[in-house]
Amino acid sequence: MQALLRLLRRGFEPLEAVGYRLFGGESPFHHLGALTIYLFWIVLVSGIYVFAFYHTSVAGAYESVQRLTEEQWWLGGVMRSLHRYASDAAVLTLGLHIFRELSRDHHRGPRWFSWITGVPNLWMVYMLGITGYWMVWDELAQYIAVATAELLDWLPIFTDPMARNFLTEGSLGDRFFTLLAFLHLLGLPLILVGTVWLHIQRISRPRINPPRRLALGTLLALLALSFVQPASSHAPADLTRAPQVLSLDWFYLAIYPLYDLFGAAVVWGVLWGGTLLLCALPWLPPRRRESVAEVDPAWCNGCRRCFGDCPYGAIEMAPHPDKRGKEISVVDPALCVSCGICEGACPSATPFRSVRELVSGIELPQYPVQVLRERARAAARRLSGPVRIVVFGCRHAADPAQVTGPDTASVPLVCAGMLPPSLVEYLIRREGVDGVVISGCRAGDCEYRLGTRWVEERLAGTREPHLRRNVPRERIAVCWSGPDAAMLRACVDGLRARLAARSRADEAGGGARPPAAAAGGGHG
Numbered sequence: 001m002q003a004l005l006r007l008l009r010r011g012f013e014p015l016e017a018v019g020y021r022l023f024g025g026e027s028p029f030h031h032l033g034a035l036t037i038y039l040f041w042i043v044l045v046s047g048i049y050v051f052a053f054y055h056t057s058v059a060g061a062y063e064s065v066q067r068l069t070e071e072q073w074w075l076g077g078v079m080r081s082l083h084r085y086a087s088d089a090a091v092l093t094l095g096l097h098i099f100r101e102l103s104r105d106h107h108r109g110p111r112w113f114s115w116i117t118g119v120p121n122l123w124m125v126y127m128l129g130i131t132g133y134w135m136v137w138d139e140l141a142q143y144i145a146v147a148t149a150e151l152l153d154w155l156p157i158f159t160d161p162m163a164r165n166f167l168t169e170g171s172l173g174d175r176f177f178t179l180l181a182f183l184h185l186l187g188l189p190l191i192l193v194g195t196v197w198l199h200i201q202r203i204s205r206p207r208i209n210p211p212r213r214l215a216l217g218t219l220l221a222l223l224a225l226s227f228v229q230p231a232s233s234h235a236p237a238d239l240t241r242a243p244q245v246l247s248l249d250w251f252y253l254a255i256y257p258l259y260d261l262f263g264a265a266v267v268w269g270v271l272w273g274g275t276l277l278l279c280a281l282p283w284l285p286p287r288r289r290e291s292v293a294e295v296d297p298a299w300c301n302g303c304r305r306c307f308g309d310c311p312y313g314a315i316e317m318a319p320h321p322d323k324r325g326k327e328i329s330v331v332d333p334a335l336c337v338s339c340g341i342c343e344g345a346c347p348s349a350t351p352f353r354s355v356r357e358l359v360s361g362i363e364l365p366q367y368p369v370q371v372l373r374e375r376a377r378a379a380a381r382r383l384s385g386p387v388r389i390v391v392f393g394c395r396h397a398a399d400p401a402q403v404t405g406p407d408t409a410s411v412p413l414v415c416a417g418m419l420p421p422s423l424v425e426y427l428i429r430r431e432g433v434d435g436v437v438i439s440g441c442r443a444g445d446c447e448y449r450l451g452t453r454w455v456e457e458r459l460a461g462t463r464e465p466h467l468r469r470n471v472p473r474e475r476i477a478v479c480w481s482g483p484d485a486a487m488l489r490a491c492v493d494g495l496r497a498r499l500a501a502r503s504r505a506d507e508a509g510g511g512a513r514p515p516a517a518a519a520g521g522g523h524g
């Protein structure tokens with residue numbers, strides 16, 4: 001299974017690299033969940049417009065849609081096309097979202113909840129799409145109505161066969177369209193809102209809106225498609241004869257040819273088997289758990305920084321058992337993904353403390369801040385050459401060992417967000433390191449969702465614990481390279497070249513090292 005997932009990830013990688021090169025942190029691949037929600041907004045707004053002109057009756061349904069498409073092609077027709085194409089695009093982004101989360105192993109361990117609660121969303125989206133196509137009541141609607149009724153009749157649910165409703169024009173009543181409109185416009189969307197809400201419950205600060213430029217670009221692309229290829233209907237439904245030639249929407253209707261070819265048992269087998277497989281995936285095999293973050297009551301003063309920074313809401317605050325009137329953080333092991341971001345957030349993780357054994361209020365037992373400080377110190381002391389650089393590298397991005405040499409050493413991190421900013425200052429001021437590179441996942445695509453963002457904010461001084469203002473920013477570079485080792489190398493070489501040029505300029509001017517600059521480290 002893991003080999004398959006690795007293969008899947010390798011398949012995604014070239015696409016992701018192109019997306020990142022073209023759009024940076026706004027790559028659509030980094031915002032697939034949010035993009036799906038945004039597409040639903042477009043579907044909702046366009047759907048409300050279309051429904052305003054829709055007739056919920058056997059005789060009126062087709063004609064009302066046709067009139068809207070032809071007489072109001074410049075608005076009603078465009079709204080109808082937007083409604084259809086945004087729904088199709090949502091299936092595309094949803095499919096990519098699922099496979100991407102799967103390829104990154106985000107379905108196992110404490111993240112199983114997001115995975116499992118995603119599955120009902122899939123059913124809801126498909127049911128919405130299929131009932132939508134029904135409402136047009138053209139030949140395609142007739143084909144899927146009859147096939148769906150036959151599929152449902154195969155299940156032992158209804159005493160009267162559903163398919164009987166579609167035998168003749170007379171057997172189909174207007175009430176059927178009222179029911180359809182209720183399901184498509186109210187019932188299913190409300191359930192979908194509920195299942196999406198549940199889906200993001202265990203995620204702190206979920207990204208539910210795509211970046212503005214991505215949102216605008218998506219809308220413009222859908223609008224352009226709507227003008228170039230307006231959505232149209234087939235001939236009106238006629239229950240006296242079977243539809244002959246149909247053009248299918250493969251995004252939503254792929255199960256129907258499957259039914260024609262193999263029958264109801266196979267279709268239900270695929271649907272239920274697929275659902276069961278999706279639900280079982282988090283435990284195929286179960287993830288080996290790493291130790292979760294641990295709190296040391298002696299060093300926790302209840303500042304709440306770890307509580308605010310944890311990307312998975314795994315930290316609660318409770319009354320401190322030893323310090324009256326203070327709080328203490330408490331980790332829920334079922335939610336903790338062992339990212340270490342809380343370790344980087346804790347004020348007691350500062351390496352300047354003169355205690356023999358550095359203990360933080362909260363840290364990962366497998367990589368406590370004491371070990372981090374020792375590794376950083378040892379790395380700094382190994383360096384030689386005119387420009388000495390330490391690279392802190394997240395283990396989910398390019399391996400920093402690939403850029404090490406006599407003048408460049410690396411220190412691994414679980415996540416860039418586990419680095420206390422004071423450790424950067426410590427290396428520059430105490431250990432005399434010339435430059436520090438912090439590398440991690442691609443911008444906007446942190447393995448633990450928020451690590452890269454917190455690093456940027458801590459360095460910029462807008463989030464606690466912040467890097468002190470008097471630490472020279474020109475000595476620091478952040479490099480959100482993801483797995484791109486060449487980009488990481490370019491970041492390190494770039495910083496080295498800048499520092500060397502600066503030192504030459506200082507020597508030429510006969511001055512000492514310049515004071516701190518205001519700007520934070522840019523990307524690359």
Ligand code: HEM
Pocket residue numbers: 032033034036037094097098101106107111114115116117118119121122125196199200203205206207208278447449
């Ligand atoms: C209507 C359909 C869906 C929507 C709108 C949606 C939306 C989202 C959003 C907004 C997030 C949070 C992203 C973030 O802030 O990092 C998310 C996370 C996630 N989604 Fe979905 N999702 C949908 C369906 C699914 C399905 C069908 C699955 C898989 C079966 C799935 C698997 C996941 C997982 C595993 C995460 C957690 C990622 C992490 O822990 O970092 N989603 N989704």
Ligand code: SF4
Pocket residue numbers: 292293309310311312313314315331335336337338339340341342343
């Ligand atoms: S290790 Fe990560 S998930 Fe666990 S408590 Fe700390 S910040 Fe939260």
Ligand code: SF4
Pocket residue numbers: 295299300301302303304305306307328329345346347348361362
């Ligand atoms: S960041 Fe440290 S001191 Fe602050 S609440 Fe968390 S564990 Fe306690």
